[in-house]
Amino acid sequence: xxxxxxxxxxxxxxxxxxxxxxxxxxxxxxxxxxxxxxxxxxxxxxxxxxxxxxxxxxxxxxxxxxxxxxxxxxxxxxxxxxxxxxxxxxxxxxxxxxxxxxxx
Amino acid sequence: xxxxxxxxxxxxxxxxxxxxxxxxxxxxxxxxxxxxxxxxxxxxxxxxxxxxxxxxxxxxxxxxxxxxxxxxxxxxxxxxxxxxxxxxxxxxxxxxxxxxxxxxxxxxxxxxxxxxxxxxxxxxxxxxxxxxxxxxxxxxxxxxxxxxxxxxxxxxxxxxxxxxxxxxxxxxxxxxxxxxxxxxxxxxxxxxxxxxxxxxxxxxxxxxxxxxxxxxxxxxxxxxxxxxxxxxxxxxxxxxxxxxxxxxxxxxxxxxxxxxxxxxxxxxxxxxxxxxxxxxxxxxxxxxxxxxxxxxxxxxxxxxxxxxxxxxxxxxxxxxxxxxxxxxxxxxxxxxxxxxxxxxxxxxxxxxxxxxxxxxxxxxxxxxxxxxxxxxxxxxxxxxxxxxxxxxxxxxxxxxxxxxxxxxxxxxxxxxxxxxxxxxxxxxxxxxxxxxxxxxxxxxxxxxxxxxxxxxxxxxxxxxxxxxxxxxxxxxxxxxxxxxxxxxxxxxxxxxxxxxxxxxxxxxxxxxxxx
Numbered sequence: 001x002x003x004x005x006x007x008x009x010x011x012x013x014x015x016x017x018x019x020x021x022x023x024x025x026x027x028x029x030x031x032x033x034x035x036x037x038x039x040x041x042x043x044x045x046x047x048x049x050x051x052x053x054x055x056x057x058x059x060x061x062x063x064x065x066x067x068x069x070x071x072x073x074x075x076x077x078x079x080x081x082x083x084x085x086x087x088x089x090x091x092x093x094x095x096x097x098x099x100x101x102x103x104x
Numbered sequence: 105x106x107x108x109x110x111x112x113x114x115x116x117x118x119x120x121x122x123x124x125x126x127x128x129x130x131x132x133x134x135x136x137x138x139x140x141x142x143x144x145x146x147x148x149x150x151x152x153x154x155x156x157x158x159x160x161x162x163x164x165x166x167x168x169x170x171x172x173x174x175x176x177x178x179x180x181x182x183x184x185x186x187x188x189x190x191x192x193x194x195x196x197x198x199x200x201x202x203x204x205x206x207x208x209x210x211x212x213x214x215x216x217x218x219x220x221x222x223x224x225x226x227x228x229x230x231x232x233x234x235x236x237x238x239x240x241x242x243x244x245x246x247x248x249x250x251x252x253x254x255x256x257x258x259x260x261x262x263x264x265x266x267x268x269x270x271x272x273x274x275x276x277x278x279x280x281x282x283x284x285x286x287x288x289x290x291x292x293x294x295x296x297x298x299x300x301x302x303x304x305x306x307x308x309x310x311x312x313x314x315x316x317x318x319x320x321x322x323x324x325x326x327x328x329x330x331x332x333x334x335x336x337x338x339x340x341x342x343x344x345x346x347x348x349x350x351x352x353x354x355x356x357x358x359x360x361x362x363x364x365x366x367x368x369x370x371x372x373x374x375x376x377x378x379x380x381x382x383x384x385x386x387x388x389x390x391x392x393x394x395x396x397x398x399x400x401x402x403x404x405x406x407x408x409x410x411x412x413x414x415x416x417x418x419x420x421x422x423x424x425x426x427x428x429x430x431x432x433x434x435x436x437x438x439x440x441x442x443x444x445x446x447x448x449x450x451x452x453x454x455x456x457x458x459x460x461x462x463x464x465x466x467x468x469x470x471x472x473x474x475x476x477x478x479x480x481x482x483x484x485x486x487x488x489x490x491x492x493x494x495x496x497x498x499x500x501x502x503x504x505x506x507x508x509x510x511x512x513x514x515x516x517x518x519x520x521x522x523x524x525x526x527x528x529x530x531x532x533x534x535x536x537x538x539x540x541x542x543x544x545x546x547x548x549x550x551x552x553x554x555x556x557x558x559x560x561x562x563x564x565x566x567x568x569x570x571x572x573x574x575x576x577x578x579x580x581x582x583x584x585x586x587x588x589x590x591x592x593x594x595x596x597x598x599x600x601x602x603x604x605x606x607x608x609x610x611x612x613x614x615x616x617x618x619x
C-alpha cells in the first residue's frame with residue numbers, strides 16, 4: 001500500500017510532515033506540563049514541607065487540595081489532548097488519508 | 105465510637121452470598137463469551153468490537169488492584185497524608201500513556217506490544233527479547249497479586265492460604281481459557297463498576313458521619329492523631345528516591361503488557377484515545393475518594409485496631425465498612441476485593457499467555473506461519489501453563505514479603521518495555537540490535553539493582569548495608585536502556601528497518617493499514 005506513488009507523495013508532502021510535527025509538539029508540550037505538575041508536587045514536598053502544612057480551614061492543610069489538584073490536573077491534561085486530537089488532528093488525518101484512496 | 109468486634113476472618117453469610125453472586129455472574133458471562141471466542145482476534149482482542157467507554161472501564165478494572173484499593177486506604181489510615189502522595193503517583197502515568205504511545209500502539213500492533221516493537225525489525229531476535237521483557241513484567245506482577253490474594257482471603261474469610269490461591273487460579277483460568285479477551289473484558293467491567301460503587305458508598309457513609317463536611321473529617325483525624333497526620337511524613341525523605349519511584353510508576357504504565365493489550369480490543373485509534381480519557385477519569389475519581397475512606401478509618405476505627413488486625417493496614421477499608429454498614433456491607437466489600445483480585449490476575453494471565461503463543465510460538469517457532477485455529481489452541485495451552493505457574497509461584501512465595509515485586513514489575517516495564525516501544529515509533533535509525541540491547545539492558549539492570557537495593561539486599565538477605573542506595577532503580581535503569589538502544593542502533597546498519605519506517609509512519613499517524 002505504501003509503495004504506491006500516491007503514498008510516497010503523501011509521505012513527502014508538507015501537509016503530512018506538518019501534521020506529524022504538530023502531533024509531537026502538542027504531545028511533548030502536554031508531557032512537559034504533566035512533568036512539571038507531578039514532579040513539581042514531589043519536589044515541593046521534598047524541599048518545602050512547611051508550606052504544605054499551612055492551614056486553609058480549621059484543620060485542613062493546603063497540602064490536601066494540592067494533592068487533589070495533581071489528580072484533577074492530570075485528568076484535565078488528558079482531556080485537553082482529546083479536544084485537540086478530535087478537533088485538529090482527526091479531520092486533517094482523514095483529509096490526508098482520503099487523498100490516498102482517491103489517488104488510486 | 106466504641107471499638108468493634110469484627111467478623112473479619114470468619115466467613116459470614118453475607119460475604120459468602122455476595123461472593124457466590126459475583127462468581128456466578130462472571131461465569132455466566134464467561135459461558136456467553138466462550139461461544140463467541142473462536143479466532144485469534146476474538147481470543148486476544150475481543151474481536152476489536154469493545155466500545156471506548158467499556159474499554160475505559162476495563163482499563164480501570166485492569167489497573168485498580170486490591171493493592172490500590174485496600175493498600176492505599178490502609179496507608180492513609182496508618183500514615184495519613186503520605187498515602188495520598190502515593191495515590192497521585194499511580195495516576196500520572198495515564199496522561200503520559202495518552203500523549204506518548206496510546207495511538208501509535210493501537211495503529212501499529214495486532215495483539216501484543218511486541219508487535220509494535222518488531223513491526224519493522226527482524227522478527228526472531230526482537231520477539232524473543234520483547235516477550236521476555238513482557239513475561240518478566242507480568243510474572244512479577246502476578247506473584248505479588250497471588251500472594252496478596254492468598255493473604256487477603258485468609259484474613260477476610262479465614263480460608264487456608266493454599267486453597268485461596270488455588271481457588272483464585274481456577275476461577276481466573278476459567279475466564280481466560282474459555283472466554284478469552286471477551287470474558288476478561290466483561291469481568292474487568294463488572295469488577296470496575298462494583299469497586300467504584302462500593303468505594304463511593306463507603307465514602308458516602310464516612311462523610312455522613314461528619315455531615316458531609318471534609319473539614320469535619322480532617323478535624324476528627326487531627327483531633328485523634330495530631331495535625332501531622334494531614335501533612336507529608338517520611339515517604340519523601342529523599343527526593344532522588346521519590347523521583348525514581350515516580351518515574352517507574354509514571355512510565356512503567358507505558359510498558360505494562362496487560363494494559364497495552366487492551367488497546368487492541370477497540371476498533372481504532374480514536375476509540376483507544378477516548379478509552380484512556382474514560383479510564384483516567386474513573387481511576388482519578390477512585391484515587392480522589394480512597395483517601396477519604398482511609399482518613400475515615402483512622403478517625404472512626406482507630407489506627408491501633410487497624411494495625412492489630414493487619415500490620416500493613418490492608419483491613420482499614422473493610423473495618424470501616426463493617427463499622428458503618430454492618431456485616432452485610434463488610435461482606436459486600438470483601439466480595440468486591442475478591443472480584444478485584446480475580447479480574448487483575450485474569451488480565452495478567454491473558455497478557456502472559458499471548459506473549460508465549462503470539463510472540464514465541466507464532467513468530468519465533470513457526471516464523472509467522474500457523475493457522476488461526478492452531479494459534480488459538482496454543483494460546484489456550486499457554487493460558488493453562490501460565491495459570492498453573494501463577495498458582496505454584498503464589499504458593500512458593502507464601503509468607504514472603506513480595507511488596508518489592510510490584511516495584512520490580514514497574515521498573516522492568518519502564519526500563520525494558522517502554523524504551524524500545526518509544527524508540528521504534530519515533531526513531532528511523534532504531535534497529536534490531538538497538539531493540540535487543542535496550543530490552544536486555546533495561547531488564548538486567550532493573551533486576552540486578554533491585555537485588556542490590558535496601559529492599560532485597562538488606563531487608564530480605566539481611567546484609568548490613570545496601571550496595572545500591574535506591575529502592576527503585578528506574579532513574580538509572582531507564583536512561584541506560586535508552587542509551588544502550590541508541591548506541592547499538594548507531595553502531596549497526598539495517599537499511600530494511602529504515603526503509604520500512606515510512607510504511608510505519610502512514611500507519612502510525614493516519615491508521616493506514618491498521619488492524
